[in-house]
Amino acid sequence: MTSTASIESFEALPSIRTLEAKTQFDVDLLRSIQEAEPQIDQDSGLKVVRLEVKDGSEDYPGRREFDQMATQFQDLLSTHPEFEAPGRPRDEAGKTLDVIPRNPVSEALYAEPEAVRWGTLMPDSYALWNLYHPDEETLPDGTHVTDRMKMVFNHLLDARGIRIRGKLITALGINQALKKDTGDTFSWISHGGGAFAPAMHAAETLHDLTPDKPLHVEVYDLDEDAMKFGQEQAEKRGLTENAAFETHVANFRNDFLSGRSEAVQRAVEMGGADYVENSGLTEYFNDRISTMLVKNGYESTAPGGTFVFSNMRDDREQLDLNQRGVGWNKMFVRSLSELRDLLDMAGIDSETATVYQPQDGLYSIVEIRKPVEYPERSAITELGRLGNQASARAA
Numbered sequence: 001m002t003s004t005a006s007i008e009s010f011e012a013l014p015s016i017r018t019l020e021a022k023t024q025f026d027v028d029l030l031r032s033i034q035e036a037e038p039q040i041d042q043d044s045g046l047k048v049v050r051l052e053v054k055d056g057s058e059d060y061p062g063r064r065e066f067d068q069m070a071t072q073f074q075d076l077l078s079t080h081p082e083f084e085a086p087g088r089p090r091d092e093a094g095k096t097l098d099v100i101p102r103n104p105v106s107e108a109l110y111a112e113p114e115a116v117r118w119g120t121l122m123p124d125s126y127a128l129w130n131l132y133h134p135d136e137e138t139l140p141d142g143t144h145v146t147d148r149m150k151m152v153f154n155h156l157l158d159a160r161g162i163r164i165r166g167k168l169i170t171a172l173g174i175n176q177a178l179k180k181d182t183g184d185t186f187s188w189i190s191h192g193g194g195a196f197a198p199a200m201h202a203a204e205t206l207h208d209l210t211p212d213k214p215l216h217v218e219v220y221d222l223d224e225d226a227m228k229f230g231q232e233q234a235e236k237r238g239l240t241e242n243a244a245f246e247t248h249v250a251n252f253r254n255d256f257l258s259g260r261s262e263a264v265q266r267a268v269e270m271g272g273a274d275y276v277e278n279s280g281l282t283e284y285f286n287d288r289i290s291t292m293l294v295k296n297g298y299e300s301t302a303p304g305g306t307f308v309f310s311n312m313r314d315d316r317e318q319l320d321l322n323q324r325g326v327g328w329n330k331m332f333v334r335s336l337s338e339l340r341d342l343l344d345m346a347g348i349d350s351e352t353a354t355v356y357q358p359q360d361g362l363y364s365i366v367e368i369r370k371p372v373e374y375p376e377r378s379a380i381t382e383l384g385r386l387g388n389q390a391s392a393r394a395a
Contacts, residue, residue: 125194161362272302
C-alpha cells in the first residue's frame with residue numbers, strides 16, 4: 001500500500017534543515033524533481049528536465065584555476081589525436097599494476113605516486129569512491145590523498161559529474177521511498193553499484209528522516225572488493241541499524257548474454273524492487289548488451305516502482321581528457337535519440353520515461369516509472385531468448 005508523499009510532507013518532518021546539514025541531502029533538488037515540468041525533445045520525443053544540481057565542492061579553493069588548466073589539457077589532447085591513453089598493465093586476475101603516462105597531460109595528472117596508486121584502482125568501481133567523497137584523507141586501500149589529488153577529486157569535470165549523478169540517483173530514490181507507508185520496507189536494487197555510494201547516502205537520509213521505514217538494498221557488481229568496502233563503510237556509519245545490505249558478485253555481460261542472471265531471477269521471485277538503478281553501466285557496453293541491461297533492470301522493478309539508468313552524453317565536454325588524459329575505460333556515449341532507441345529495443349514505453357540533464361552536461365539520467373498494471377511475464381524466459389539471439393548473431 002502506498003501514499004502520495006510530497007515535498008510538503010517531507011519538510012513537515014522534524015528538523016529537515018538539520019537533516020540536510022547532517023547528511024548533505026539536497027532538499028532543494030528533491031523539490032525541483034517533484035515540481036519539474038518536462039519539455040519534449042524534438043529529435044527523440046523524450047520528456048526532458050534540465051536542472052541545476054550542486055556537486056558539493058563549489059567552494060573548494062582553486063576551481064577557476066583548475067578549470068582553466070583542464071581546458072588547456074583538453075585543447076592539447078584534441079589537437080594531438082596521436083597522443084595515446086596511459087598504459088595499464090594488468091595481472092592474470094585483471095587487476096591494474098601500474099599507470100604508464102604516454103602524453104604530457106597524463107604525466108601531469110599522474111606525477112605523484114599516490115595519484116598513480118589511484119589510477120591502478122581503475123577500471124574497478126573502487127576508483128569512484130574518492131570522487132564521491134573528494135575530501136577523504138585516504139584512498140580505499142589506505143593510500144594517503146595529497147592536496148593535489150584533492151584538487152583533482154573536487155574540481156575535475158568528471159568527478160563533479162559523478163557526484164551530481166549520484167545526488168540525482170539518491171534524490172529519485174528518496175522520492176520513491178516517501179511514497180511507501182510507514183513501516184513498509186523500501187527495496188532498492190543496484191546493478192553495477194560497486195561501493196554503492198548513492199544507496200548509502202539514501203540509507204543515511206532515511207535513517208534520520210524515517211527510522212521506522214526500513215531499507216533493504218541488494219547490490220550486484222563484478223568488483224567484490226568494492227562491495228566489501230561499501231559494507232564496511234555502511235557499518236562504520238551506523239547504517240546497518242535500519243538498513244540491510246546484501247552484495248552479490250555478478251558479471252552482467254556474461255550473465256545476460258548466456259541468458260542466466262541471478263540479479264533478475266531474484267528480483268522476479270520477490271515481486272520486483274521499489275527502486276532499481278544501474279547508473280553508469282550502459283555506457284560501458286554496446287547497444288545489444290545495453291538493451292538487455294535496460295530491459296532486465298525494468299523487469300526487476302515492481303509495478304508502481306521506479307527504474308533509473310544513466311548514460312554519458314555524446315555532447316559532453318572534455319571527453320579527450322577523460323579518455324586519454326585520465327585514461328578511463330572506453331565509453332559508449334549516447335544522444336537522447338540513442339537512449340530512445342534503447343528504450344524501444346527493450347520494449348519500454350517511452351511515455352513512462354523522464355530524462356534529467358544537469359547543467360554540467362555529462363550525464364543523462366533516465367527515470368522510468370513502471371505502471372501498476374504492467375502485465376506479468378517471465379523475465380527469465382525472455383532473457384534466455386535474447387541471450388540466444390545475441391549468441392547466434394555473434395557466431
